[in-house]
Structure formats: C-alpha cells, structure tokens
Amino acid sequence: MRTTEVSEGIFRLSANVKDILFEGIWPIPNGVAMNSYVVKGKKCAIIDGVCDWDGVPETLFAQLDEMNVKLTDIDYVIVNHMEPDHSGWLRAFKEIRGTFTIYCSEKAKPLLEAFYGIHDDVHVVKSGDTLDLGAGRVLVFQDIPNVHWPETMATYDTLSKTLFPCDAFGSFGSVSDDAPYDDTLTEEQIQFFEREMERYYANIVAAFSHPTKQAIAKLGGIEIKTIAPGHGIVWRKDPGRVIRDYVRLAEYGNGPAKPEVAVIWASMYGMTELGIAPVVEAIEAEGVPTHVYRVPETEMSFVLDAVWKCSGVVLAMPTYEYKIFPPMFAVIDEMFKKRIVRRKAFRFGSYGWSGGAQKELDETMARLRGKWDFIEPVEFKGRPTDADLDLIRERGRELAREVKRWCLAEGGAGSAAE
Ligand SMILES: Cc1cc2nc3c(=O)[nH]c(=O)nc-3n(C[C@H](O)[C@H](O)[C@H](O)COP(=O)(O)O)c2cc1C
Ligand SMILES: [Fe+2]
Ligand SMILES: [Fe+2]
The missing domain is CATH 3.60.15.10 (Ribonuclease Z/Hydroxyacylglutathione hydrolase-like)
Structure with missing residues (x-):
C-alpha cells in the first residue's frame, strides 16, 4: 500500500x-x-x-x-x-x-x-x-x-x-x-x-x-x-x-426502508420451496423488486443486509420439531438484535402433522415486541396444492401493495433517496 x-x-x-x-x-x-x-x-x-x-x-x-x-x-x-x-x-x-x-x-x-x-x-x-x-x-x-x-x-x-x-x-x-x-x-x-x-x-x-x-x-x-x-x-x-x-x-430499522421485498426462505424437502417462485413472481408483478436468499445456505451477513434495506419481508419456512426451522429462527432473532423494528411481512410454510412454526413465530414477535405488520399467513400440509399456491400469490401481491403504500405514505428516508 x-x-x-x-x-x-x-x-x-x-x-x-x-x-x-x-x-x-x-x-x-x-x-x-x-x-x-x-x-x-x-x-x-x-x-x-x-x-x-x-x-x-x-x-x-x-x-x-x-x-x-x-x-x-x-x-x-x-x-x-x-x-x-x-x-x-x-x-x-x-x-x-x-x-x-x-x-x-x-x-x-x-x-x-x-x-x-x-x-x-x-x-x-x-x-x-x-x-x-x-x-x-x-x-x-x-x-x-x-x-x-x-x-x-x-x-x-x-x-x-x-x-x-x-x-x-x-x-x-x-x-x-x-x-x-x-x-x-x-x-x-x-x-x-x-x-x-x-x-x-x-x-x-x-x-x-x-x-x-x-x-x-x-x-x-x-x-x-x-x-x-x-x-x-x-x-x-x-x-x-x-x-x-x-x-x-x-x-x-424503523422503516420504511426501500420499496423492495426480501424473501428469506428455508426448506428441507422442497415443499415450502414450491411457494418461492410464485411469491416472487407475484411481488414483482406489482413492480416491487425482490432479493431472495435461502437459509442456512446464505450467510447471515447478506440476509441482514437485505432485510435492513427492504421495507417488506417474506419469511418462508417449515415446522421443525414443533418449532420454526432452526436456522431461520436464528436469522429472525438476529434481525431483532439488529433492531429491525418495523416491517411489512408475510409468512408461509409447510408442516407434516400439527405444525408449530407459526405459533413460535407469533410468540417470538410478541416477545421481541417487533412492530412487524404481518398479513395473514399461509400454512399447508406437505406439498402445497394449486389453491395454496394461488393463495401465496395473492398474499404476495397484497404484501407488495402494502409496501408500496407504506413507502409512499412515510417513505422519507427510504424511497425518496433512491
Ligand atoms: C426433522 C423434522 C422435524 C419435523 N418436525 C415437525 C413437527 O414438529 N411438526 C410438524 O407438523 N411437522 C414436522 N416435520 C414435517 C415437516 O414440517 C414437513 O415435512 C414439511 O413438508 C417440510 O417442508 P419443507 O420440505 O419445505 O422443509 C418435521 C420434519 C422433519 C424432517
Ligand atoms: Fe472498525
Ligand atoms: Fe468498531
């Protein structure tokens, strides 16, 4: 040097x-x-x-x-x-x-x-x-x-x-x-x-x-x-x-950030994964860019970067031993340690018999006092049906519209600078 x-x-x-x-x-x-x-x-x-x-x-x-x-x-x-x-x-x-x-x-x-x-x-x-x-x-x-x-x-x-x-x-x-x-x-x-x-x-x-x-x-x-x-x-x-x-x-951290959506997903046998392409397509059809990262394959650093700068977040993960798929839980926990306080969000995922991921997510959000505004989740047993996938698409569009509305209404620091 x-x-x-x-x-x-x-x-x-x-x-x-x-x-x-x-x-x-x-x-x-x-x-x-x-x-x-x-x-x-x-x-x-x-x-x-x-x-x-x-x-x-x-x-x-x-x-x-x-x-x-x-x-x-x-x-x-x-x-x-x-x-x-x-x-x-x-x-x-x-x-x-x-x-x-x-x-x-x-x-x-x-x-x-x-x-x-x-x-x-x-x-x-x-x-x-x-x-x-x-x-x-x-x-x-x-x-x-x-x-x-x-x-x-x-x-x-x-x-x-x-x-x-x-x-x-x-x-x-x-x-x-x-x-x-x-x-x-x-x-x-x-x-x-x-x-x-x-x-x-x-x-x-x-x-x-x-x-x-x-x-x-x-x-x-x-x-x-x-x-x-x-x-x-x-x-x-x-x-x-x-x-x-x-x-x-x-x-x-307090949002809104950029008028974009981070899609953070995990899947063991590909059931939850079947919803990823439809949700991404639906969000982008609303003109909202996405950043898609798989967990745990993607290092936390890049996931946090995406969630920090996106106003919307999709969390897609299955149930694992009655709870959230563990690497996804680690990511969610870290998001809150980084004080990602407000987001528009949507969760979907697969389970086998009685689920549990959604319950743990709800409890975690309440415990961490995040002001994450979730639209209604989509959960399905095993492989998603065509109706499940349609619902995921519909919710994806809804999330994208929410993000756009939020950024338009309050988007000072986030969208205006882009
Ligand atoms: C190690 C392991 C633990 C699981 N624990 C649960 C559970 O506690 N409750 C449940 O309903 N399903 C459980 N399942 C079933 C999965 O949630 C189910 O297979 C789901 O379709 C997986 O989705 P994926 O292919 O996207 O990972 C478990 C599966 C595995 C492999
Ligand atoms: Fe330093
Ligand atoms: Fe330092």
Missing part, C-alpha cells in the same frame, strides 16, 4: 484485509480497508490505528518509513475507538516506539489497560477538549458513545476541517492505492462503496442506529470539508453524500 495525502499535513495510511471473517462473523468477499491518519503540525499525531492481523502493523510502519516519518517523530496516538481492529497494533507500536502519549476518552482508559496493559501516559479527554499540534493545527475531540463501542469518540482537525469518525461513515470493500478518495473515483466506483457500506451498516452499525443518529446530530454544527473514516474511502469532494447515506441507513 502507498501513503497518500488527504490534504496538506494529513496523510492516509491503509492496509486492505481479505480472507477473514470480520468480527469473526461477517464475510468480506471484497475485503475491507483499515485506515490510519498521520496529522502533522509542529508535533505529529497518528489518529486511529489498525489491527494486529498478519503483516498489518508492518504495512503501517513501512508506510511511515516511506513518508519519512520515524516512529520517534510520533508524539501522540489518538485512540478514537478501542475495538482491536483499530487498536490491535498498539502493542507492536509500543514495543518499537517506547514512550508516547495516548489521547482517548474516559471510557477507553480501562480498556487500554484490559486489552494491552497500557496505563502510563494516557491523557483522557472529553467533548470539546483540544490538542494543539502547533503550526495552527488544533484537534478537537467529541464523544460519540456507542458508535460503535461505549468509549468511541471522533477527532476533528480545525485547520483542514477534517473529521476522523473511525467506524462511523465507514464501509467494507478494499480500497485501491490509486483512488482512496471520492474525487479520484468514478461514480460507479463510489456506488460500489455505497453498496459495501449498506452491508457494513447492517452488520456492524445497525444495532447502534440511535447513537449514530445522535452522533450525526452532534456533529451537525461543525463545518466538515473532509470525512476520513477508519474503513473505506475518504470523502472530500462531497462529504455530505456519506452523511446523507448514513442518515438514510440509520432510519431503515
């Missing part, structure tokens, strides 16, 4: 990571960029670190070398966020650098001790505190708790009006050396990162949508010329674009 200059005196260091499950759970077929920023006044600070996965700290050190920054030149390490994808390199850095001062939030301090045994030279800051690097460069800190951990803060450079928000405004997707900026990317490439951002959001940020909205409101009064996140590309041509993207994504 090559170091690039974000603006005068600010440099982006980065390593793309591939072939891992991010957070040990989310696949990243297109990789993810881990970004750090060196900010120079008379003194030098490094904002956000990287993970300690194979070769990554070394990549960072090589990039410092390349820009003629000696590790001993770094006076301050700003730890916006303690998750090890950004702090993991601290141990390796400390071994080489020896003494330096860490700036972090109050809640990060005990985490520095717990994760890395670091307790000396830790300077705790709160919202509004500053660090003067000299040469007119003053950094200001702002707590943005729970975006993504409780200790998270953002750093703002008053000279260049650059915001360093760490996980916020980030995305999946490896970033090419040549084009890490929105002004060096084509519109098509920016849209690639926006798609990667949606899944990143659904997997990593979704559960923290409320704190994310609060953070965006807090930062609203600041003039921002550049957004330099811990993952993904840097936004300096149009930082408003990524802010609008995040505002839109943060609203999706």
Whole structure:
C-alpha cells in the first residue's frame, strides 16, 4: 500500500484485509480497508490505528518509513475507538516506539489497560477538549458513545476541517492505492462503496442506529470539508453524500426502508420451496423488486443486509420439531438484535402433522415486541396444492401493495433517496 495525502499535513495510511471473517462473523468477499491518519503540525499525531492481523502493523510502519516519518517523530496516538481492529497494533507500536502519549476518552482508559496493559501516559479527554499540534493545527475531540463501542469518540482537525469518525461513515470493500478518495473515483466506483457500506451498516452499525443518529446530530454544527473514516474511502469532494447515506441507513430499522421485498426462505424437502417462485413472481408483478436468499445456505451477513434495506419481508419456512426451522429462527432473532423494528411481512410454510412454526413465530414477535405488520399467513400440509399456491400469490401481491403504500405514505428516508 502507498501513503497518500488527504490534504496538506494529513496523510492516509491503509492496509486492505481479505480472507477473514470480520468480527469473526461477517464475510468480506471484497475485503475491507483499515485506515490510519498521520496529522502533522509542529508535533505529529497518528489518529486511529489498525489491527494486529498478519503483516498489518508492518504495512503501517513501512508506510511511515516511506513518508519519512520515524516512529520517534510520533508524539501522540489518538485512540478514537478501542475495538482491536483499530487498536490491535498498539502493542507492536509500543514495543518499537517506547514512550508516547495516548489521547482517548474516559471510557477507553480501562480498556487500554484490559486489552494491552497500557496505563502510563494516557491523557483522557472529553467533548470539546483540544490538542494543539502547533503550526495552527488544533484537534478537537467529541464523544460519540456507542458508535460503535461505549468509549468511541471522533477527532476533528480545525485547520483542514477534517473529521476522523473511525467506524462511523465507514464501509467494507478494499480500497485501491490509486483512488482512496471520492474525487479520484468514478461514480460507479463510489456506488460500489455505497453498496459495501449498506452491508457494513447492517452488520456492524445497525444495532447502534440511535447513537449514530445522535452522533450525526452532534456533529451537525461543525463545518466538515473532509470525512476520513477508519474503513473505506475518504470523502472530500462531497462529504455530505456519506452523511446523507448514513442518515438514510440509520432510519431503515424503523422503516420504511426501500420499496423492495426480501424473501428469506428455508426448506428441507422442497415443499415450502414450491411457494418461492410464485411469491416472487407475484411481488414483482406489482413492480416491487425482490432479493431472495435461502437459509442456512446464505450467510447471515447478506440476509441482514437485505432485510435492513427492504421495507417488506417474506419469511418462508417449515415446522421443525414443533418449532420454526432452526436456522431461520436464528436469522429472525438476529434481525431483532439488529433492531429491525418495523416491517411489512408475510409468512408461509409447510408442516407434516400439527405444525408449530407459526405459533413460535407469533410468540417470538410478541416477545421481541417487533412492530412487524404481518398479513395473514399461509400454512399447508406437505406439498402445497394449486389453491395454496394461488393463495401465496395473492398474499404476495397484497404484501407488495402494502409496501408500496407504506413507502409512499412515510417513505422519507427510504424511497425518496433512491
Ligand atoms: C426433522 C423434522 C422435524 C419435523 N418436525 C415437525 C413437527 O414438529 N411438526 C410438524 O407438523 N411437522 C414436522 N416435520 C414435517 C415437516 O414440517 C414437513 O415435512 C414439511 O413438508 C417440510 O417442508 P419443507 O420440505 O419445505 O422443509 C418435521 C420434519 C422433519 C424432517
Ligand atoms: Fe468498531
Ligand atoms: Fe472498525
């Protein structure tokens, strides 16, 4: 990787990571960029670190070398966020650098001790505190708790009006050396990162949508010329674009999201599956696009992404040992952990003798207090009859019409932006 200059005196260091499950759970077929920023006044600070996965700290050190920054030149390490994808390199850095001062939030301090045994030279800051690097460069800190951990803060450079928000405004997707900026990317490439951002959001940020909205409101009064996140590309041509993207994504949990339908289905012997093509056809006949994923074949990450951005959901699964087919239950449970609070929904599925999936679904929805508005389900014994399939088609059309109505009536964040 090559170091690039974000603006005068600010440099982006980065390593793309591939072939891992991010957070040990989310696949990243297109990789993810881990970004750090060196900010120079008379003194030098490094904002956000990287993970300690194979070769990554070394990549960072090589990039410092390349820009003629000696590790001993770094006076301050700003730890916006303690998750090890950004702090993991601290141990390796400390071994080489020896003494330096860490700036972090109050809640990060005990985490520095717990994760890395670091307790000396830790300077705790709160919202509004500053660090003067000299040469007119003053950094200001702002707590943005729970975006993504409780200790998270953002750093703002008053000279260049650059915001360093760490996980916020980030995305999946490896970033090419040549084009890490929105002004060096084509519109098509920016849209690639926006798609990667949606899944990143659904997997990593979704559960923290409320704190994310609060953070965006807090930062609203600041003039921002550049957004330099811990993952993904840097936004300096149009930082408003990524802010609008995040505002839109943060609203999706409460719905309506996009006027589209996620069809999430599972089937052991193909009985429930017989209803999938008819329901998809019926929904699309109403002009509503669908995203169809089979469970457990599809990893949770992609299912959550689809359900996060669709206003309508079809859950199609059979009964298994008197309950919901287990991998489908796991997906439903995770949807609620991600706070997918409101949706228009339809469930159908097969059973053998007395069923049970529908009962468990009703109980689960009541327990999780989801405001999912279900149209009447269709359940059938064994193979669906032609009449069952007709009913599934009819309900599919009904769901699609409900989704369209909802998006039209309330579709501010969801449909208007599309
Ligand atoms: C392991 C297993 C457990 C099942 N448990 C139940 C059950 O508790 N109640 C019931 O009515 N049917 C039960 N069934 C029957 C299925 O729900 C039925 O075969 C249904 O048609 C499966 O639909 P599918 O082919 O879409 O998976 C079970 C089937 C299997 C294989
Ligand atoms: Fe994080
Ligand atoms: Fe992160």
